[in-house]
Amino acid sequence: MKQPVRIAVTGAAGNISYSLLFKIAAGEMLGTDQPVILQLVEIPQAMDKLRGVAMELEDCSFPLVHGITLHDNPFDGFKGIHYAMLVGARPRSKGMERADLLEANAAIFSEQGKALNDVANRDVKALVIGNPANTNCLILSRNAPDLDPSQFCAMTRLDHNRSLGILGNKLGVNPSDIDGVTVWGNHSPTMYPDLHNATALGESVIDQIDESWYKTEFTPRIQKRGAEIIEWRGLSSAASAAQAGLDHMRDWALGSEGKIVSMGIISDGSYGVAKGIYYSFPCICEFGSYQIVKDLEVNEYGQSMMKKTEQELLEEKAAVDHLLPADTAESRENLRTSTDGQTQFDNGVDAASAYYKADRIC
Amino acid sequence: MKQPVRIAVTGAAGNISYSLLFKIAAGEMLGTDQPVILQLVEIPQAMDKLRGVAMELEDCSFPLVHGITLHDNPFDGFKGIHYAMLVGARPRSKGMERADLLEANAAIFSEQGKALNDVANRDVKALVIGNPANTNCLILSRNAPDLDPSQFCAMTRLDHNRSLGILGNKLGVNPSDIDGVTVWGNHSPTMYPDLHNATALGESVIDQIDESWYKTEFTPRIQKRGAEIIEWRGLSSAASAAQAGLDHMRDWALGSEGKIVSMGIISDGSYGVAKGIYYSFPCICEFGSYQIVKDLEVNEYGQSMMKKTEQELLEEKAAVDHLLPADTAESRENLRTSTDGQTQFDNGVDAASAYYKADRIC
Known part of the structure; x- marks a missing residue:
């Protein structure tokens, strides 16, 4: 039996987490041979509700859950x-300006970045699900100077999965037979779902679809799918967001089996995207790391779409710039080489004892 | 690749189904090699919401979902x-008498029984999750005279799982190391969670716990756990109920690996329980069937507990008796021997075409 890994979930009493936690606990994320300890985080006002969620997790008698x-x-x-799923964020309330929203979330993700920096395992992987995810991720990372910016991701996998599902349904193929779809940029209506390098059962997708369907139906539908779900279901996407978070983390940890997945990651300047923002790129995952897939062709239309969403991210960054600590990329380099990669915390939790330790659901 | 199986879920736009569907779709119920076609059923007023749920399922790009x-x-x-998960039921509204509740549900489950009888695969397995589950199951089965009463179950697995989870936490063992727990009788506060034959890591459980804890804390806690969850979470158990339904169906279909599970099944008179009611017994599942585990010792206390919950089920039956069709056990025997076990419906759905057939989400 493997040693359990520790997974933190924030906003753990909310709707997305209610779908996410019971899937993690069943082994959908890290495999049915990987025990987990769930460290659930909420705001103080939601602790009673969170206790109810923990009781339901206990009531499922999941063999993999060695502690809560x-x-x-x-x-x-x-x-x-070892893993952080950052679901909780401040939603936009009535009359709230965009700048207010960014600032309110900056406060949350600054604190969480500092906490990751101070107390997480040195190899932690953190995924930001709470919106505005890309800029929240930037704030998080900048507040964790001892960790590498590549340890943080913003979730664009929901947009990626939506593209696969809707395209699969359109073409009449299983989504798993589609490869090469990329969602570029921001998890917002400016995102660019790019099908130009996509294949279905090995055949080029772009040759099989109508350009006007692609540009005037498919693209805006992906960009505004969240609103479409709310319109029908009366509630925002929770289960599909949870599934996307799980898919992102599973592929990041266990590999994407050679397939391209979209991940909001720190830009290294690839494809001419400005450095220092979290931007969604086409990635392949292996051995617990991601790599940007280079040399994909991007046509003129694509370049203009990519610029637009980049521009939005730069504007979001400008709006929170005064709240960001200095970029310590250089000092971080020094730090990294002087540490030995070990965390000061005990990760070798004894499986049997963790399950029943007194604070399991306290 | 296996042929897809058809799974119907009722109350499919409700909270339990929202947890259940995305787990079935990910392969948690029937395995990650078993494609599924989801046939989602709701009341006419909930069809818009249901469409939103189907869109979210599409948005997850599940490889196993070959049709919705x-x-x-x-x-x-x-x-x-091939499988029916009957989640939808009429909840008790304010001022509703118990008899009214039973009658309102009798109408729903009579119709669903007739529908199963008329159009389901002849080997269908139906699990009633909607409460009052045991008596709803009786009504369902009696309205499906061409199917065997053993093809219907009422869910008591949630009570079973709760017993394992809470006991595991008490003893400090993994719930998967516990065996021999039985929840007897009705899925209601009269249920009897029996630990007298239970073992944890091979050691007798009853020797390790205090009798007064067992009788005055554990037992009422299991019996009223639903209310405790509502108190903390502010909402009724949905995710844990979904997980229990999934566990029940998985074990029934794929086997319980030699472990005892509690299932609300048609009484054959075992343990002196009146025939003709759906009562929760200790079962072992193999080869797609269940068998009651016989010869477990039941002490005097246990017998009185079992009688009490049996009595409640007999009263529930009496309250709906005037609505039940005649018990056609005999005529059913004749019917069964004269049919060839084949359904009139096409179950060999072509995997590729089913995914994109026009009514996939219509």
Whole structure:
């Protein structure tokens, strides 16, 4: 039996987490041979509700769940974690300006970045699901100077999965037979779902679809799918967002089996995208790391679409720039070489004892 | 690749189904090598919401989902199905008497029984999750005279799983190391969670726990766990109920690997329980069937507990007796021997075409 890994989930009493946690606990994310300790984080006002969620997890008698702990702050909740699923964020309330929204979330993700920096396992992988995910991820990363920016991701996998599902249904093929789809840029209506390098059962997709369907139906549908779901279901996407988060983390940890997946990652300047923002690129995952797939062809239309979403991310960054700590890329390099990669926390949790330790659901 | 199986879920736009469907679609129920066609059933007023759920399923690009169809009545929704998860039921509204509740549900489950009888695959397995589950199951079965009463179950697995989870936490062992727990009787506060034959890591459980804890804390906690969840979470158990339904169906279909599971099944008179009611017994599943585990010792306390919950089920039966068709056990025997076990519906759905057939999400 493998040693359990520690997974923190924020916004753990919310709707997305309610779909996510019971899938992680069943082994959908890291495999049915990987025990987990769930470290659930909420705001103080939601702790009662969170306890109810933990009780339901207990009621499922999941063999893989070797412990559950509940926390009202990230400095406790992130101790020793290997994975962080950052679901909780401040939603836009009525009359709230975009700048207010960015600032409100900046406060949350600054604190969480500091907490990751201080108490997480040194190899932690953190995925930001809460919106605005890309800029939240930037804030998170900049507040964790001891960790590498590549340890942070913003989730664009939901847009990627939506593209596969809707395209599969259109073409009449199984989504798993499609490869090469990329969602570029921001997880927002400016995102660019690019089908130009996509294949279905090995055949070029772009040759099989009508250009006007692609540009005037498919693209806006992916960009605004969230609103379409709300319109029909009366509630925002929760289960599909949870599934996307799980898919992102599973592929990042266990590999994408040679397939391209879209991930919001720190730009290294590839494809001419400005450095220093979290932008969704086509990636392949292996051995617990991602790599950007280079040399994909991007036509003129694509370049203009990519610029537009890049521009939005640069504007979001400008709006929170005064809140960001200095970019310590250089000092980070020094730090990284002087540490030995070990965390100060005990990650070798004894499986049997963790399950029944007193704070399991306290 | 296996042929897809058809799974109907009723109440498919509700909270339990929202947890259940995305787990079935990911392969948690029947395995990650078993494609599925989801036939989602709702009341006409919930069809818009249901469409939103189907869109989210599409948005997950699940490789195993080869089709989704939406239905506002069971005669369409149950066509050719191999599995029925009957989640939808009429909840008790304010001022509703117990008899009213039983009658309102009798109407729903009578119709669904007739539909199963008329249009489901002849080997269909139907699990009633909607409460009052045991008596709803009786009504369902009695309205499906061409199917065997052993093809119907009422879910008591949630109570079983709760017992394992809470006991595991108490003893400090993994729930998967516990065996021999039985929840007897009705899925209601009269249920009897019996630990007298249980072992944890091979050691007798009853020797390790205090009798007064067992009788005055554990037992009422299991019996009223639903209310406890509502108190903390502010909402009724959905994810844990979904997981229990999935566990029940998985074990029934694929086997319980020699372990005892609690299932609400037609009483054959075992343990002196009155025949003709759906009562939860200790079962072992193999080869797609269940068998009652006989010869477990039941002490005097246990016998009185078992009688009490049996009595409640007999009273529930009496309250709906005037609505039940005659018990056609004898005529059913004749019917069974004269049919060839084949359904009139096409179950060999072509995997590729089913995915993109026009009614996939219509």
